[in-house]
Amino acid sequence: MEHNACLKPSKDVEFQDVYYTVKERKHYIKVTGTRQILRGVSGSFRNGQLSAIMGPSGAGKSSLLNALSGLRTSDVKGHIKIERKGSCYITQEDNHQTLLTVEELMTLSCNLKLPHCKRNAEIITEILENLHLNHRRNVYAEKLSGGERKRLSIALELVANPKIFFLDEPTSGLDEVTAAQCIRLLSQLAKEGRTIVCTIHQPSATIFNYFDSIFVLANGQCVYQGQPGTVIPFLRHVHIECPKYYSPSDYIIELCDADEGKLIPVLSELTDNGKLIYAPQHHQQQQQLNGLNNTTTLPICQNLSKDFQQSVRTFFVEEPKRSRWQHFLSAGTNLSTDGTLIGGVTAFYEHLKTFTKLLDTEHEDTSSLHQFCVLFKMMLVRIMRARVALLIQFLHHVLTALCFGLIFLNLGNQGSRMFDHLKFCIGVIIIIAYTQVMVPILSYPMEIKIVRKETFNRWYKLTPYYMALNFSRLPLQIALNMIMLTIIYWMSGLPPQLWRFGLFASIGLMTSLIAEGMGLAIGMTFSITNGSAVGPLTIAPLMGLAVYGFDFAAQIPYAMNLLMKFSYIRVAVVALILTVFGFERPELECDEMYCHFGDPRVLLKFLDIEQLSMWYLFSLLTMLMLFYRVLMYLSLRRRCGT
Ligand SMILES: Nc1ncnc2c1ncn2[C@@H]1O[C@H](COP(=O)(O)OP(=O)(O)OP(=O)(O)O)[C@@H](O)[C@H]1O
Numbered sequence: 001m002e003h004n005a006c007l008k009p010s011k012d013v014e015f016q017d018v019y020y021t022v023k024e025r026k027h028y029i030k031v032t033g034t035r036q037i038l039r040g041v042s043g044s045f046r047n048g049q050l051s052a053i054m055g056p057s058g059a060g061k062s063s064l065l066n067a068l069s070g071l072r073t074s075d076v077k078g079h080i081k082i083e084r085k086g087s088c089y090i091t092q093e094d095n096h097q098t099l100l101t102v103e104e105l106m107t108l109s110c111n112l113k114l115p116h117c118k119r120n121a122e123i124i125t126e127i128l129e130n131l132h133l134n135h136r137r138n139v140y141a142e143k144l145s146g147g148e149r150k151r152l153s154i155a156l157e158l159v160a161n162p163k164i165f166f167l168d169e170p171t172s173g174l175d176e177v178t179a180a181q182c183i184r185l186l187s188q189l190a191k192e193g194r195t196i197v198c199t200i201h202q203p204s205a206t207i208f209n210y211f212d213s214i215f216v217l218a219n220g221q222c223v224y225q226g227q228p229g230t231v232i233p234f235l236r237h238v239h240i241e242c243p244k245y246y247s248p249s250d251y252i253i254e255l256c257d258a259d260e261g262k263l264i265p266v267l268s269e270l271t272d273n274g275k276l277i278y279a280p281q282h283h284q285q286q287q288q289l290n291g292l293n294n295t296t297t298l299p300i301c302q303n304l305s306k307d308f309q310q311s312v313r314t315f316f317v318e319e320p321k322r323s324r325w326q327h328f329l330s331a332g333t334n335l336s337t338d339g340t341l342i343g344g345v346t347a348f349y350e351h352l353k354t355f356t357k358l359l360d361t362e363h364e365d366t367s368s369l370h371q372f373c374v375l376f377k378m379m380l381v382r383i384m385r386a387r388v389a390l391l392i393q394f395l396h397h398v399l400t401a402l403c404f405g406l407i408f409l410n411l412g413n414q415g416s417r418m419f420d421h422l423k424f425c426i427g428v429i430i431i432i433a434y435t436q437v438m439v440p441i442l443s444y445p446m447e448i449k450i451v452r453k454e455t456f457n458r459w460y461k462l463t464p465y466y467m468a469l470n471f472s473r474l475p476l477q478i479a480l481n482m483i484m485l486t487i488i489y490w491m492s493g494l495p496p497q498l499w500r501f502g503l504f505a506s507i508g509l510m511t512s513l514i515a516e517g518m519g520l521a522i523g524m525t526f527s528i529t530n531g532s533a534v535g536p537l538t539i540a541p542l543m544g545l546a547v548y549g550f551d552f553a554a555q556i557p558y559a560m561n562l563l564m565k566f567s568y569i570r571v572a573v574v575a576l577i578l579t580v581f582g583f584e585r586p587e588l589e590c591d592e593m594y595c596h597f598g599d600p601r602v603l604l605k606f607l608d609i610e611q612l613s614m615w616y617l618f619s620l621l622t623m624l625m626l627f628y629r630v631l632m633y634l635s636l637r638r639r640c641g642t
Pocket residue numbers: 022023037055056057058059060061062063064199201
């Protein structure tokens with residue numbers, strides 16, 4: 001493609017003795033043992049080639065892809081050579097930012113990745129044309145077909161022209177024709193000088209032959225590494241004949257799938273668990289012409305036929321390079337780091353590409369401020385475009401306020417209805433808290449997948465994203481809460497004092513911000529199913545604390561008093577009661593013979609809150625707000641980490 005304006009040359013991916021071990025747990029808690037998912041596999045994926053990691057279900061394909069790409073680093077050991085900075089990972093589900101068109105998503109990607117590149121429009125058009133998406137540029141991403149969505153995922157990453165593409169099951173969910181088109185496209189991209197590695201479960205014969213190299217995994221071990229066309233001769237070395245008219249890819253996978261622990265170890269030993277690449281002589285001659293041949297001693301295959309020995313070669317000809325990382329390596333610690341070679345030194349030649357000076361230009365990382373501005377704008381656009389959601393939220397706030405206002409119509413000045421006053425204050429806070437907690441719990445788990453993918457592919461950093469998320473939600477939140485609180489305040493007949501209404505609205509807004517922070521923290525941590533249980537479960541004790549002990553306020557034990565400070569609902573309710581009845585509020589009207597709480601000071605004294613200052617309560621609310629926002633940030637980091 002011509003668009004390579006801000007590009008760098010591609011590199012290979014090499015790995016040696018990679019292990020991935022997970023702890024097995026009983027009831028999610030008790031560790032009962034460990035399980036090796038990857039068992040010391042080695043291998044290489046070359047630049048300019050389309051490579052497939054194949055194998056039966058559960059063989060460890062995704063685990064290997066995740067380990068190589070760096071998506072998973074914990075529990076992975078071994079040596080992996082990869083330039084992380086120039087790689088990208090395309091997930092199986094093509095989740096994109098919703099409510100943005102193809103062109104807007106491409107522009108977003110360009111703005112985040114190539115902020116100083118003057119040719120963004122040109123680049124976008126070129127990529128879209130090459131990926132046959134130009135005619136869909138004004139369509140929302142969620143309206144695209146499966147194949148188009150996959151191409152869009154590739155297009156979005158192509159903007160920064162990564163050298164290495166990792167794709168998890170790129171053909172899953174696609175029909176045969178679309179899957180073949182997708183693989184053809186990947187093959188073409190590889191030929192343009194990229195390293196493309198994808199997992200694939202069981203490709204059709206057509207798709208199988210598009211791959212330049214395949215790496216077959218079974219039970220966490222490599223059972224074959226080489227070209228697709230040489231699977232049959234390879235199997236002959238262990239006296240297995242692929243039936244006529246049978247696809248070799250299907251056959252080797254079925255063999256491994258049905259294996260009862262006999263064949264896999266043999267094949268794995270033949271390939272030295274991925275250290276040996278199988279290439280029969282006529283293939284080798286071709287490689288020799290390319291200067292790739294590097295046959296060395298075959299440590300485990302001495303007793304095999306000469307024919308076999310001449311057909312394999314190893315690329316791991318040296319011990320891992322002694323470097324300043326050596327002490328980490330010898331301790332068995334992984335891993336790849338951006339651009340740093342750790343072990344797996346190759347005997348292969350470096351396939352250098354000739355790039356013009358312009359093509360060599362590396363794009364700088366964008367500043368956090370720039371990322372914040374781009375993301376903030378994008379989030380606002382998305383909020384404004386979610387018309388149905390906006391309408392529902394607007395109606396929800398207006399209707400709730402009207403119902404609430406009707407229930408407590410003109411209550412504000414009635415001295416005989418003390419309990420109703422309390423119910424009013426508690427009700428306002430609970431409505432706000434509950435609404436704001438549940439929305440992010442139900443909506444955020446989908447978003448976190450997109451954020452994880454985009455931050456992993458270095459579209460932006462987490463901090464600017466987090467800031468943009470917080471600030472972009474503010475305007476709508478303020479507007480909706482102001483509408484609701486205004487209706488409630490005036491319908492309930494509270495004193496028509498602007499400053500008192502200001503305080504009333506500020507407490508409502510604070511509650512809304514805290515509840516939203518709590519909802520986001522839960523939404524970022526749990527799935528929708530778990531979150532919708534955790535949300536009410538978390539808010540219920542806070543509500544309980546909010547209504548506790550109003551009738552024996554002076555006798556509330558110290559420990560409970562302390563605990564109540566952690567319930568933002570309680571703190572907000574108290575602040576609201578103070579706002580409504582404090583600040584020298586004149587005596588309320590009494591339509592009975594005697595109104596004990598006609599004088600607001602009596603009520604405040606009865607509730608034991610007359611000494612509390614508004615500053616103190618606002619400080620508590622601010623601290624609780626910060627607590628949940630920090631929790632939310634930590635959840636985000638944890639979910640988007642590796
Ligand atoms: N974090 C983990 N904890 C426990 N088991 C895991 C973990 N990650 C992977 N596994 C297990 O390791 C095995 C290999 O998983 P992996 O997803 O890599 O397989 P796969 O070859 O991609 O399978 P498929 O083709 O079905 O997607 C599976 O049995 C899976 O349950």
